[in-house]
Amino acid sequence: KKKKERSLNRVFFFFFFLLNIFLLFFKLEELHHEIDSTNFCMFLIFLFSSNNSLVSRLLLLLKISQKSALLSRRKREEEDEEEEAKMFRNQYDTDVTTWSPTGRLFQVEYAMEAVKQGSAAIGLRSRSHVVLACVNKAQSELSSHQRKIFKVDDHIGVAIAGLTADGRVLSRYMRSESINHSFTYESPLPVGRLVVHLADKAQVCTQRSWKRPYGVGLLVGGLDESGAHLYYNCPSGNYFEYQAFAIGSRSQAAKTYLERRFESFGDSSREDLIKDAILAVRETLQGETLKSSLCTVSILGVDEPFHFLDQEAIQKVIDTFEKVPEEDEGEGEADEGEAEAAAAAPAEQGGGAGAGDQDVAPMEM
Amino acid sequence: MTFTIPIDNGDAVKIAEAESQRTLYPYVTGTSIVAIKYKDGVLMASDMGGSYGSTLRYKNIERMQAIGKHSLLGASGEISDFQEILRYLDELTLNDNMWDDGNSLGPKEIHNYLTRVMYNRRNKFNPLWNTLVLGGVKNGKSYLGMVSMIGVSFEDDHVATGFGNHLARPILRDEWHADMSFEDGVKLLEKCMRVLLYRDRSAINKLQIAKITEEGVTVSQPYSLKTFWEFSSFHNPTAGAEGSW
Numbered sequence: 001k002k003k004k005e006r007s008l009n010r011v012f013f014f015f016f017f018l019l020n021i022f023l024l025f026f027k028l029e030e031l032h033h034e035i036d037s038t039n040f041c042m043f044l045i046f047l048f049s050s051n052n053s054l055v056s057r058l059l060l061l062l063k064i065s066q067k068s069a070l071l072s073r074r075k076r077e078e079e080d081e082e083e084e085a086k087m088f089r090n091q092y093d094t095d096v097t098t099w100s101p102t103g104r105l106f107q108v109e110y111a112m113e114a115v116k117q118g119s120a121a122i123g124l125r126s127r128s129h130v131v132l133a134c135v136n137k138a139q140s141e142l143s144s145h146q147r148k149i150f151k152v153d154d155h156i157g158v159a160i161a162g163l164t165a166d167g168r169v170l171s172r173y174m175r176s177e178s179i180n181h182s183f184t185y186e187s188p189l190p191v192g193r194l195v196v197h198l199a200d201k202a203q204v205c206t207q208r209s210w211k212r213p214y215g216v217g218l219l220v221g222g223l224d225e226s227g228a229h230l231y232y233n234c235p236s237g238n239y240f241e242y243q244a245f246a247i248g249s250r251s252q253a254a255k256t257y258l259e260r261r262f263e264s265f266g267d268s269s270r271e272d273l274i275k276d277a278i279l280a281v282r283e284t285l286q287g288e289t290l291k292s293s294l295c296t297v298s299i300l301g302v303d304e305p306f307h308f309l310d311q312e313a314i315q316k317v318i319d320t321f322e323k324v325p326e327e328d329e330g331e332g333e334a335d336e337g338e339a340e341a342a343a344a345a346p347a348e349q350g351g352g353a354g355a356g357d358q359d360v361a362p363m364e365m
Numbered sequence: 366m367t368f369t370i371p372i373d374n375g376d377a378v379k380i381a382e383a384e385s386q387r388t389l390y391p392y393v394t395g396t397s398i399v400a401i402k403y404k405d406g407v408l409m410a411s412d413m414g415g416s417y418g419s420t421l422r423y424k425n426i427e428r429m430q431a432i433g434k435h436s437l438l439g440a441s442g443e444i445s446d447f448q449e450i451l452r453y454l455d456e457l458t459l460n461d462n463m464w465d466d467g468n469s470l471g472p473k474e475i476h477n478y479l480t481r482v483m484y485n486r487r488n489k490f491n492p493l494w495n496t497l498v499l500g501g502v503k504n505g506k507s508y509l510g511m512v513s514m515i516g517v518s519f520e521d522d523h524v525a526t527g528f529g530n531h532l533a534r535p536i537l538r539d540e541w542h543a544d545m546s547f548e549d550g551v552k553l554l555e556k557c558m559r560v561l562l563y564r565d566r567s568a569i570n571k572l573q574i575a576k577i578t579e580e581g582v583t584v585s586q587p588y589s590l591k592t593f594w595e596f597s598s599f600h601n602p603t604a605g606a607e608g609s610w
Contacts (some may be wrong), residue, residue, distance in 0.1 A: 184477060184478055187473060193466065
């Protein structure tokens with residue numbers, strides 16, 4: 001009887017082993033299915049072979065080899081794709097109206113790179129207020145710093161990052177849309193509708209061969225019938241609504257900070273919101289001491305028209321958290337440590353390229 | 366008539382077209398509209414007549430229409446221009462609905478839009494021959510305004526157009542007060558409409574009353590007012606002057 005069992009076992013074993021091999025070869029593309037089926041087979045084999053240690057060792061080997069094969073295949077595929085992309089990138093990036101074989105418009109993506117080169121802009125919102133803040137950057141010590149935050153209307157403001165000339169033109173467009181709506185309807189243009197107009201305008205530039213995409217990312221904050229909103233408009237013509245967002249160089253540090261805190265923003269008070277914005281700006285400075293001359297902060301709210309905070313008000317807020325060195329230094333160090341770690345990775349791409357480009361492209365800020 | 370030399374053939378066509386399409390006089394007209402603000406919103410009354418000059422030709426014209434979710438428009442003057450305005454507003458509210466973003470056009474916005482339209486048409490010497498009354502309620506606030514055919518617009522607690530300005534408004538100035546109940550408001554409007562019925566030759570005894578509140582618009586079924594003609598001086602009108610009629 002034992003002999004019968006054993007031979008039966010072996011038959012089962014070989015059957016499932018073959019099935020396994022077959023599945024391995026025929027379901028090569030469906031990685032997910034492959035894992036499931038092989039696991040299922042292995043489970044069956046274990047069921048039928050109780051004592052046979054040889055079987056279990058073989059199975060283990062099989063499992064390991066499969067996994068490594070999978071991993072190595074995945075890696076190779078990824079590398080191939082990257083190589084392909086790099087090889088093709090230069091061929092398909094002359095025109096904005098040329099698709100790449102992988103379905104991308106490289107000119108539009110290059111335009112979004114331009115946004116990453118500009119200095120940081122940050123926006124956050126509560127239910128009733130929106131705060132926009134940016135880092136002041138000057139071309140040289142002699143010049144004044146670039147204006148990056150614009151008032152569009154009493155209830156809408158915009159912060160830009162990227163090619164500031166494009167940003168200026170777009171804010172002028174937004175202002176005229178807003179004014180025209182006010183004139184015809186005697187009531188403020190809902191910010192959600194303005195953002196769609198902007199996005200449609202940007203999309204046009206991605207579909208005409210004689211145009212180029214706008215090289216500026218816009219953080220639009222404004223009021224609606226349903227309260228305060230913050231949107232981000234991409235050069236690609238997409239727009240997204242955010243609770244808080246940061247764009248521009250070293251914005252990853254600010255984003256990390258905001259990601260930790262954003263859930264509380266909805267019910268934040270006006271003062272807390274301003275404080276969070278300035279703290280986020282501090283994150284992008286990465287070690288530089290935060291002074292009120294280095295950042296511009298603006299706020300708008302349900303009962304508060306858009307306006308900039310003056311230097312003194314900003315300095316007061318800075319003093320509240322930079323004043324207590326013992327308590328805050330511990331927190332600050334932890335924050336900076338995290339921020340540095342997070343910023344180290346993008347800094348290689350953003351900072352390195354940025355440093356190289358800044359000599360060449362003075363128009364980008 | 367000045368003779369203008371057209372620069373190219375297209376100009377001549379345009380000038381000819383322009384001349385023939387300006388509004389010079391109205392043809393089928395509606396008479397007054399009377400409207401008041403009351404406790405829950407706005408009440409508006411109008412009769413259902415359309416006069417073709419001095420003939421009371423059409424007796425089933427609805428001169429009040431709901432616009433969007435929050436407004437009610439009443440018009441006196443040229444009926445075809447009123448229908449044109451309704452088409453403009455239909456397009457406007459359709460586009461507003463298509464946004465589907467929680468924002469909607471309230472009575473103030475529509476009133477201003479109409480003011481712009483009327484004023485622009487007047488500037489082109491091609492007016493829409495109407496006096497419009499716009500009432501509505503949005504977010505608890507009631508709104509009542511008027512736009513004339515030359516673009517004069519204003520808001521008030523009670524408005525009237527055409528003959529109503531002369532006959533109804535004095536009554537309203539005396540007897541209107543804030544936060545009237547629905548029954549009181551209707552009684553007041555009926556009083557005004559009765560005076561208009563007696564004294565306005567283009568009024569007919571078939572009227573509708575519309576109300577707009579936060580919930581929406583309801584336009585009543587047409588009904589007629591009770592009138593009294595048994596005044597003693599009506600019995601023998603020629604008593605004082607034999608031979609006259």
